[in-house]
Amino acid sequence: MTTLQRVAERAGVSTATVSKVLSNTPYFTEETRRKVMEAVEELGYVPNLAARALSSGRTHIIAVVFPQIFDAIFTDPFMLHLLEGVEAECHKQGYNMLMSTPRLSSQGFDAHYQQLIQSGYADGIVALDNIPARSVLQIAHERELPAVGIGYHDNKYHVRSDDISGATQIMQHVLELGHRQIGIISVAEELNFSVRRRLNGLRSTAEKFNMDFNAFPQAEGDFSINSGARAAGELLNTHPEITAVICLNDRMAMGAIQQARALGRSIPENLTIVGYDDIPSAAVFAPPLTTINQQAPEIGRAATRMLFEVIDGGNPHPVNVPPVLIVRQSSAPPLESPRA
Amino acid sequence: MTTLQRVAERAGVSTATVSKVLSNTPYFTEETRRKVMEAVEELGYVPNLAARALSSGRTHIIAVVFPQIFDAIFTDPFMLHLLEGVEAECHKQGYNMLMSTPRLSSQGFDAHYQQLIQSGYADGIVALDNIPARSVLQIAHERELPAVGIGYHDNKYHVRSDDISGATQIMQHVLELGHRQIGIISVAEELNFSVRRRLNGLRSTAEKFNMDFNAFPQAEGDFSINSGARAAGELLNTHPEITAVICLNDRMAMGAIQQARALGRSIPENLTIVGYDDIPSAAVFAPPLTTINQQAPEIGRAATRMLFEVIDGGNPHPVNVPPVLIVRQSSAPPLESPRA
């Protein structure tokens, strides 16, 4: 490994001058710059980043943190898309990403994660902060490490998907198709921060159409395909008059479709079913799902840009990323619908 | 931030003694250990890992490298599952993962990736090494950085999915169902290393059943859903007698199913269609796909264990991870089949 010292000898200047030229710190002549850059090129010099990190106090590494509950993160394509956005911004700024996937126990997040945060390895953190019981960024705040949360924890610097807007769009879509007998497959609010906001978006949109949201029949699932099937079964048995079902995520929508079919309904001809999240399976499902896409890459990009601003001493505003309605073949007007 | 120096002062010993106790290097008394550990706990000491990396020459970070072609990696769940396996082994050994997703241009992999490899930040690399045109690990070999490749490049240390075994299992499954009129949806061999081996596995299994593989009608796709649909259309138009189609991946199988349906075939009753890879959509497709699961988490684990062995000076053997046949509802015996 070639050192800065050897570059300095080759260029006939001090190591401080080499450092100055490489970091573009004033003052040096064009001749000095030429001599240094020639030596760098001839020797194939690449800086030792651990040394640079130690002396400058800056690593140009950010930690990307996805907390693990039930190992779900490694099966969730949302994670990959967040990562895509984070990576794109890191690449632009010459930063590297250190992955951390902490496990929560009764004593808090595991020791390995705690050590990483305090290790001096990362200039800052972007974290998916979505476990209601505990914020994964608390330890970063205690250490005054720059941090941006993705999700609903009360972090000063955060990026969120605008679940109210997403729910508004999906409810509006269903109502504009002419549906009035609408079932809701919901989830217990303690499981996930976004549930309340999705329900609020559905409610406020129904009210704009002068409909009483509380009169819509509801059944409860737990985000899984099976729970969606069970909930759809309940709804269709107790409310056979419904012409549409809004599910709070895609997997429950898939289960609902399977169950509705088993109960003799055809989709979407006499029952419209819509989901939320636009997981990859949604597009290839039969029929392809109408759903809400959260634009995870853009969330990842916005969070990372925000973190760089915090690291550079800025004080950026929180960001809400608007989701996008994706209309596919699982939704259609009801058969006897008077178009409103 | 508390330093080792302050711990030494608190415990009343030298910094070298603190370092010794923390690394369990001989020799120290039980009394000295107690004094040091008390000081560590009272001061909440956490080592600065950049300093440790600089002086010891070891970071306890490995680089996890997924080369980018056409941004496909951020939509491929296989990546997430590899990462799952790598992360599990890193967690066990107290290592951290530095993600790198280099881009290939005509001049080779990008400068950011090259700097990362030479930076002293990573003790070693686990890389998905699957671009036929160029090995992502060449630069690591030049720098004598410990490296393990996942895939078919000729790396000394590598882990591969046993594509021959996977293809053997899927062909055997189709033949044991009684199919003899079998179409193959293939891919040009230059696109991906695994194609030849999958075809070889299919061929050798057919020969074991005394069948001439070259007599099976073939059409070519490019791994995409659309190409699968086109290829299936060709096959069914020129060979309407076929009772099964083997596709070299799941997405082509999905396209083939959609096209076969459009051409009046029911799946699997009068046409069995099978895929390869067990992507998440396979399980929720209609009908759920019979396919081959590559056990990506186990590949990630094996590669990471191998890297730790190389870092510690060992000389491990390459590993082939056996895929698993997943039978679902897209395959069934042919209607007029004499069970062989």
Place this chain on the structure above:
DNA sequence: TAAAAATAGTTAAGCGCTTAACTATTGCGA
């Protein structure tokens, strides 16, 4: 014309940790 400011390059110290070499003491074996 003299003083102040800017330019250019260097010296010196240090970032926090590791560990080889050294020193002193104790224990073991012949």
Place this chain on the structure above:
DNA sequence: TCGCAATAGTTAAGCGCTTAACTATTTTTA
């Protein structure tokens, strides 16, 4: 009982880089 080996702890140097402070020269301003 003496010499060698093991134990215990310390000293000293260094890993590769950054940058504040310093020094010398040139340029600008009043």
